[in-house]
Amino acid sequence: MANQSHEHFKLGVPKTDEEGRECILEARNISVAFGTHQVLKSLDLDIWRGEILGFVGASGAGKSVLLRTVLQLSARQEGTIKILGIDYDTATPRQRIALDMRLGVLFQHGALFSALTVLENIQVPMREYLDLPQALMDELALVKIELVGLRPETASLYPSELSGGMIKRAALARALALDPDLVFLDEPTSGLDPISAAEFDELIAKLRDTLGLTVYMVTHDLDSLFSVCDRIAVLGNKKIIVEGTIKDMLASDEPWVRSYFHGKRARSLVRAK
Numbered sequence: 001m002a003n004q005s006h007e008h009f010k011l012g013v014p015k016t017d018e019e020g021r022e023c024i025l026e027a028r029n030i031s032v033a034f035g036t037h038q039v040l041k042s043l044d045l046d047i048w049r050g051e052i053l054g055f056v057g058a059s060g061a062g063k064s065v066l067l068r069t070v071l072q073l074s075a076r077q078e079g080t081i082k083i084l085g086i087d088y089d090t091a092t093p094r095q096r097i098a099l100d101m102r103l104g105v106l107f108q109h110g111a112l113f114s115a116l117t118v119l120e121n122i123q124v125p126m127r128e129y130l131d132l133p134q135a136l137m138d139e140l141a142l143v144k145i146e147l148v149g150l151r152p153e154t155a156s157l158y159p160s161e162l163s164g165g166m167i168k169r170a171a172l173a174r175a176l177a178l179d180p181d182l183v184f185l186d187e188p189t190s191g192l193d194p195i196s197a198a199e200f201d202e203l204i205a206k207l208r209d210t211l212g213l214t215v216y217m218v219t220h221d222l223d224s225l226f227s228v229c230d231r232i233a234v235l236g237n238k239k240i241i242v243e244g245t246i247k248d249m250l251a252s253d254e255p256w257v258r259s260y261f262h263g264k265r266a267r268s269l270v271r272a273k
């Protein structure tokens with residue numbers, strides 16, 4: 001038993017960059033097709049500890065497909081995905097569970113269970129992966145509720161009783177339930193008014209700064225890209241066509257990147273900076 005629990009937590013040795021940051025997720029040569037429709041071809045991606053990586057690309061470019069692929073939720077034709085230095089395909093079942101626990105996900109529409117309260121929603125991953133007494137799970141869920149800036153009274157509310165911004169925060173609290181290293185956020189500010197969206201961005205930046213969280217954010221929100229993303233990756237032509245800081249995006253000659261980051265809305269953000 002002792003050996004089994006040891007194996008459960010035995011993870012790999014991730015590669016590091018020149019600043020000594022660990023590579024939390026390393027995807028190589030990823031290809032995905034649906035029938036004859038090739039969506040991703042030989043795509044490479046590294047995600048480094050502590051960064052907020054924004055993923056953009058034209059509608060239909062494959063952002064959701066890539067997200068689902070790196071989360072092992074949809075099949076790929078080829079390619080390897082290492083999480084914390086472990087190749088998911090060759091990992092033992094226990095290592096896979098340990099890896100799954102290191103990742104949190106906030107799907108686009110919050111995806112809370114409507115029949116469960118906020119507290120119960122946050123406890124879903126705890127019930128799935130941990131064996132804790134109810135009182136401890138209640139305590140831990142309340143800590144997550146506070147962490148995402150919700151009031152303790154929110155714990156007993158159902159999703160239908162929450163505003164859009166509160167749903168996103170509750171879903172984020174659930175994504176953080178197991179203290180993951182990396183959270184995936186799919187369009188986290190879509191559907192929020194600009195003030196709630198800006199507050200959500202601030203929360204993400206705060207969690208990165210205080211918890212050392214690493215964030216993979218699919219977004220169309222230029223405000224988020226300008227205000228919180230350390231690095232931006234642009235998906236197009238079946239792979240990452242440009243990646244870098246917002247400054248790099250503004251300097252890029254790539255036609256889609258130019259029109260996206262030099263559009264009217266982007267120009268007003270550049271002026272405001």
Ligand SMILES: Nc1ncnc2c1ncn2[C@@H]1O[C@H](COP(=O)(O)OP(=O)(O)OP(=O)(O)O)[C@@H](O)[C@H]1O
Nearest residue numbers: 034037039057058059060061062063064065066235
């Ligand atoms: N299960 C599937 N079966 C067949 N084709 C699919 C499937 N899932 C996605 N696709 C196709 O893959 C392509 C990429 O879709 P995807 O949803 O990843 O785009 P996206 O970049 O996330 O777009 P958006 O910004 O509009 O959400 C699209 O052409 C889509 O029709």
